Amino acid sequence: MIILILAALAFATIAILVSKIVTKTTSNKAKLEPYECGIPTTGKTWTQLNVGYYLFALIFLIFDVELVFLYPWAVILRELSGLDFLTGILAGRLPAPPVARLLGFAFTEVEAGRVVMALDPAEFHYNPLSTVHGGIAATLLDSVMACAIHSTLPAGRGYTTLEIKINYVRAITAATGRLTAEGKIIHVGRQVATAEGRLVDAEGRLYVHGTTTCIILGAPEAPRGAA
Numbered sequence: 001m002i003i004l005i006l007a008a009l010a011f012a013t014i015a016i017l018v019s020k021i022v023t024k025t026t027s028n029k030a031k032l033e034p035y036e037c038g039i040p041t042t043g044k045t046w047t048q049l050n051v052g053y054y055l056f057a058l059i060f061l062i063f064d065v066e067l068v069f070l071y072p073w074a075v076i077l078r079e080l081s082g083l084d085f086l087t088g089i090l091a092g093r094l095p096a097p098p099v100a101r102l103l104g105f106a107f108t109e110v111e112a113g114r115v116v117m118a119l120d121p122a123e124f125h126y127n128p129l130s131t132v133h134g135g136i137a138a139t140l141l142d143s144v145m146a147c148a149i150h151s152t153l154p155a156g157r158g159y160t161t162l163e164i165k166i167n168y169v170r171a172i173t174a175a176t177g178r179l180t181a182e183g184k185i186i187h188v189g190r191q192v193a194t195a196e197g198r199l200v201d202a203e204g205r206l207y208v209h210g211t212t213t214c215i216i217l218g219a220p221e222a223p224r225g226a227a
Helices: 002-022 051-063 066-079 082-091 098-103 134-150
Strands: 105-111 114-119 158-168 179-188 192-201 206-217
Touching: 002 051, 082 105, 082 134, 098 105, 098 134, 105 134, 114 134, 134 158, 134 179, 134 192, 134 206, 179 206
Parallel strands: none
Antiparallel strands: 105 114, 114 179, 158 206, 179 192, 192 206
């Protein structure tokens, strides 16, 4: 283990040194151009990343360190009902999902069969057309709809998405303001569940709506002879 760690550190050090030797450090016009969204940036467009970032990234890649952080979640999921798990995230007793931190959305309401999340659209959500990428809205609706189903499941049961359908009504930009996504169950069966979702602004205007179908994992087997 120690040898592998030293090898990883040596590799990172060599890579950084080689990059400094063969790469020009002078700025040029291309480096100062706006990013793909096409909107002029504010402040400096060049940021020097800490070397520690690369070292941590290499350790995570080589040794699967993230499993250490995911293991407690796996244990908790087996012990808590879906509603208890989600309310724990809402109350701050459990960490938010990494995707929520990455994209910037958060739980605001949780109850059995219904989950609400909020998102403040920002420039880093933009696509090349200078609007919020459709995948951001789809991810947000997928999350609230699936979590609405999760909120009805007992301890030991899981789920995963079989299908989602998304309908876009209006374009979203940073000027749109805070958006609220609400997911509500339609039907929860023994093995399959469905839910619907709506994404609206502070005035209730609809931007995106959709539906999802999820398969419930760990469901009990049907009695023999049952139809």
